[in-house]
Amino acid sequence: MTGSPRNRSRLRNSLLPRRTSRPFRAGALTSGALAATVLVTGCGVVPGPGGDSDEPITVMTWAPEKTSATNKAGMPAFAKAYARWVNAGGGINGRELNVITCNERNDSVAASRCARAAVKKGVVAVVGSYSQHADTFLPTLEGAGIPYIGGYGITTDEFTSPLSYPVNGGQPALLAGLGRALADVCGPVTLIRPDTIAGDQLPPLLDSGLSAGGHEPTADQRAAEEATEYGGQARQALEASTTDPEAEGCVVPALGDRTSTFMDSFRRARADHPDVRTATVLGSVDQTTISTTGGASSPYEGSYVTGWYPASSDSLWDPMKDVIKKEAFGDNRIDPADAGVQTTWIAYTVFKQVVESLGGEEVSADTVVRTLNAGLKVETGGLTPTLRWQFQDKLAAVGFPRMVNANVTFQEVKDGRLVSSRDGFIDVTDTLRNTDLT
Numbered sequence: 001m002t003g004s005p006r007n008r009s010r011l012r013n014s015l016l017p018r019r020t021s022r023p024f025r026a027g028a029l030t031s032g033a034l035a036a037t038v039l040v041t042g043c044g045v046v047p048g049p050g051g052d053s054d055e056p057i058t059v060m061t062w063a064p065e066k067t068s069a070t071n072k073a074g075m076p077a078f079a080k081a082y083a084r085w086v087n088a089g090g091g092i093n094g095r096e097l098n099v100i101t102c103n104e105r106n107d108s109v110a111a112s113r114c115a116r117a118a119v120k121k122g123v124v125a126v127v128g129s130y131s132q133h134a135d136t137f138l139p140t141l142e143g144a145g146i147p148y149i150g151g152y153g154i155t156t157d158e159f160t161s162p163l164s165y166p167v168n169g170g171q172p173a174l175l176a177g178l179g180r181a182l183a184d185v186c187g188p189v190t191l192i193r194p195d196t197i198a199g200d201q202l203p204p205l206l207d208s209g210l211s212a213g214g215h216e217p218t219a220d221q222r223a224a225e226e227a228t229e230y231g232g233q234a235r236q237a238l239e240a241s242t243t244d245p246e247a248e249g250c251v252v253p254a255l256g257d258r259t260s261t262f263m264d265s266f267r268r269a270r271a272d273h274p275d276v277r278t279a280t281v282l283g284s285v286d287q288t289t290i291s292t293t294g295g296a297s298s299p300y301e302g303s304y305v306t307g308w309y310p311a312s313s314d315s316l317w318d319p320m321k322d323v324i325k326k327e328a329f330g331d332n333r334i335d336p337a338d339a340g341v342q343t344t345w346i347a348y349t350v351f352k353q354v355v356e357s358l359g360g361e362e363v364s365a366d367t368v369v370r371t372l373n374a375g376l377k378v379e380t381g382g383l384t385p386t387l388r389w390q391f392q393d394k395l396a397a398v399g400f401p402r403m404v405n406a407n408v409t410f411q412e413v414k415d416g417r418l419v420s421s422r423d424g425f426i427d428v429t430d431t432l433r434n435t436d437l438t
Helices: 005-013 031-042 074-088 108-120 134-144 170-183 199-212 231-241 256-272 287-292 315-327 339-358 365-373 429-433
Strands: 057-063 097-103 189-194 219-223 250-253 277-281 304-307 407-414 417-420
Touching: 057 074, 057 108, 057 339, 074 097, 074 315, 074 339, 097 108, 108 134, 170 199, 170 250, 170 277, 170 304, 170 407, 170 429, 189 199, 189 231, 199 429, 219 231, 231 250, 231 256, 250 256, 256 277, 287 417, 315 339, 339 365
Parallel strands: 057 097, 189 219, 189 250, 250 277, 277 304
Antiparallel strands: 304 407, 407 417
């Protein structure tokens, strides 16, 4: 078993399936049992917050802000802007949308506090939020029957909880999709990932995509999770990826917030080695990161990137950008190229359609859950496929029963801009089905 005791304790917050006995674990729940769990929370046995028809519809959005690690201040800031935009147009079904925000602080105690505040404030849903601490906040939401709509997809719990309604395929889809893309264009592939138990699950996901494309498995290279430089790891990765003189290799850093640190070291080390391509996933790099590290001269130039949505330059994002222009012009917290802001837009798009479908009925956590579980089909303007949540979906057998969108997009950094490298979405459902996470 790899990883320090501190790293093992952080496994709960990982991007990948946790080895716990939690009842929502992959493959452990039949569709009947999952349905029963949803009916308990959705039909009044555990009463959810309600709302008078004359009162505002209250929801919450949370994300970490002003921390030394990951910060997603743009998500709650955009949620507030969205509410101003909706209310300027008469609200939803004539009712005001009231958005409460909470600083999740990248901390399990703070995440739990946000969830308790959501219950106390009587929110009908938590919408478009980011947290690595789903195991601390989801039980609170589940106990109160409050749905979690459009979380960022950073934890496996978001794909197992019966009250979670994810809008993307999270880290599993990104890695499987990246492997499939690299299989067609790369020689030897080297993955640099954290030396933790959670990091141990990254190679199988990437390898599932490589194998689907007839490629050899990745060279798995561990690295310290919180190192301040990666010179040694960069040189090792370059050596492993240049063993075939006939095929250009690829280096895949998957170090989360430390990916930029690795790329700084990689930029210095690569001058002494044959050319290689780099690749990563959305979240480890975005347009803001590319721009602040040199644009066309950044170490990401030429990198392959898998994302959940179309490139930020796509006209499909124009409605979201219009909201930002009208209600948050000059707010530098909100970057339309940020995957968190994009996910928040899609999450609120889902929520708005749910409320509109209720017409004059009561809007409460219970009615929102019932509507989603009844098979409401949600359109997102082409940013995702049509979204529709089932009690247990296609990927339940491999641990993701709530994953309804396993589509990814392929992008590339060209002239300092993140642009689409292949039209449309690629569905990695079958690739994920063949992933061995044991």
